[in-house]
Amino acid sequence: MQILKGTPVSPGIVIGEAFLLDFEEFRMPRRAVEPEAIEAEVQRFENAVDRVVAEISEDVKRLEESMPDGDLHLIFNGHIAIVRELVPTVVDSIRKYRFTPEHAVSKKIRQTIKLLTSRDDPSGFAARIVADFTDVEKRLLRVLFGRRGDSKSGAAGKSIVFARDLTPSQTMALDRTKILGFVTEFGGKTSHTAILARAHGIPAVVGIADVTREVSGGDTVIVDGTKGILIVEPDGETLKKYRALEKSFISFEKRTAEEMRAQPSETRDGIAVALLANIELPEEAKGAREFGAGGIGLFRTEFLYFDARNLPTEKEQFEKYRSVLQAMDGRPVTIRALDIGADKDVAGIASPERNPFLGLRGIRLLFERMDLFRTQLRAVLRASAFGKARLMFPMISTLEEVKQAKAIVADVREELDAEGASFDPEMPIGVMIEVPSAAIAADILCSEADFLSIGTNDLVQYVMAVDRVNEKIAPLYQPGHPAVLRLLRSVIDAGARAERPVAMCGEMSGDPLFTALLLGFGLRSFSVVPSAIPEVKKVLRSVTIAEAKQIAQDALALPDAHQVVEYLTEKTKRIIPELF
C-alpha cells in the first residue's frame, strides 16, 4: 500500500482500477516489485494472460463465423500459443528479478524481436513475424496497463484515469461515462482536468509528481478528491473503510440532488436567485437540466476548435448552438465567443508567445482573426432565432474593445438581414469581467454592455499575479484574498448602479463556501458546473439576505485569505456539514 498526496480539485471518493492514459508510449513503470507483492504480481500477470486468451478466442470465434472456410483464425490460435508459451519465462523473471509483469513481457518480446531483426531479411519474412510478436505484446500490455477491450467490445469497465496532464483535446476524446476518477501529475484547482471533473461530479486529485510511474495499469486505487489523497494497492482494512465512505458520499450527493431538484432557487426569505450551468459541450445541456439549471450561464465554444482538424463551419456551429438553445427550452443560454490564447494549443490558431496570459487572447485574438470571429457571430445570431440566446466577449479590457466588437456584430446583423436570415434583433450582448482593468472600471463598461459576467478564474489569477496551473505558487492563488473580495463587491455594485445584470461564472460561484458571501455582495446570478447546482442551492436556500450581508461584512473585515476561508468554512459547515 502506498499513500500519495496531491491537490484535491473535485470532491468525492472512488475506488477502481487504474488506467494510464499515456500507455501508447508504453512507459514501463520503474518500480520493482516489492518482495511481498511478488505473488500478487504473478497472479495479476496470469489474470492478464487469461483475459488476453479470452479476447483472442473471441476474435477466433468471430472469424470462424464470418469466414468459415478461411484459415485466418489459425493465426490467432498461434498467438494464443505464443502467449501461453511466454508464461513460464515471465513468471520466472517476476520472481527472480522482481520485474513488473509489464517489464517482463516487454523484455522477453523485445529480445525475440531483436533476434529476428538482427539478420538480413531480403524477403521481408522476418518483418512479418515481428508484426505477430508486436501484436501479442500490445494485447498483453494493454490488459496489464488496464485498458481493456477498448473500442471493440464496448464493454470495457469503468476506470480511474491517470495522466501526466490532460490536454483539452485529450479530455474531449475520453468517454466520460467510463471515467470514475482523475489523477494527474500537473495542474491545480482551475486546470482543465479539474474543471471537467467538477462539471461531471468525478472525483479528482491533481499535482502528484511522478504518479504515472508509481502506478501501473490495473492497480487498485482509491481516489479521495475531497482530501487530495491517492492510495495505491490498499490493504484490506483500508479498502473496507473507503468502501463505506464511498457509499455514504454517493448517497449524500444523490440525496442532495434529489432533495434540491424540485426546490425553487431562492433564499430563505424568498429572494429569487438565478442558478445557471457552465457547459463545455452541447451534450451537457441535458445533464444541466437534470440538475435543475435555470439556464446556461456560460457555454464555452472552444470545443468546436479542439475537435476539428479543420475550423468549424458556420453551419456546424449554428447546429450546435441551436441544439443547446432547444434543449434549454426557452431558458437563457449565454454563449461565449471563442476564448483562446497561446497557452491553449488550439488547431494552430494562436502562435507561441513569451507571456501568453498577457498576450493575444480572447477578444484580442478575435479582432486579429476576423474570419473566425464573423463566422462565429453569424452562427450565434442565426441560432438566436431558436431560443433565448445571449452573447458575451472574453478578455475585455477597454471600452473601445466593447464598442468595436459591437460594431462588428451590427455589421454581421446587416449582412444577415440582407440575406433574409432570421435572428433575434434584441439578443443581449455582454462582457466577461476577468481583467483587472475591466473589473476596476466596470461602471464604464456598463455604458456599452447589456450584462456583466465575472470570470473569477482569470480575474483571481490576474489580481494575484499567479499562474493558476503553476503548482509551486499554488498557495498564492487565493479567491478569498481581501483584494479579490473588494474587487468583486465593486463590480457587483457597479452593475447594480447601472441596472445591468451581473452574473458570476468562475469556479468561485460554484464553491458553496462562497455562496453566502456573494449573495451578501448582491450577486443574484450564479453560473456553476452542473454537479455543483444542488449544493449551491442548498446553501442559498438556507440563508436570508440579511444574514448573507452580515457574512459579507464580516469577511471583508478580515485581513487575509486564510482567515476569510476559515470564517466562511465555519459558517458553511453549519449549513452542509457533510461537505467538510
Next chain:
Amino acid sequence: MTIQNAHGLHVRPATKLADLAGKFKSNVTIHKDGQDVSARSIIELLTLAAAHGTELRIRAEGPDATEAVDAIAKLVNSRFGLE
C-alpha cells in the same frame, strides 16, 4: 528438408509443427544456419525466420525419435497441409 510453402514457416505452420512435436516424448530440435531451436516452442521456431526455400535439419533424441522425425518431415513436406 526444405520449407516448400510459399509463405514460409510463419505463425500457422509453426503452431502446427509445435503441436505435433509436443506429442512425442523425444526432444526434437530444428537447425538452421547454426541456430538450434526446440520444435516444441512456437516462439523459437518463429525466430528461425525460415522463409520459402529455407533448408532445415531435424534432430530428435529419445524413445520415439524416429517416429517424431518421420511425422515432422511428413508435415513439412505436405506444406503443413495449408496450401
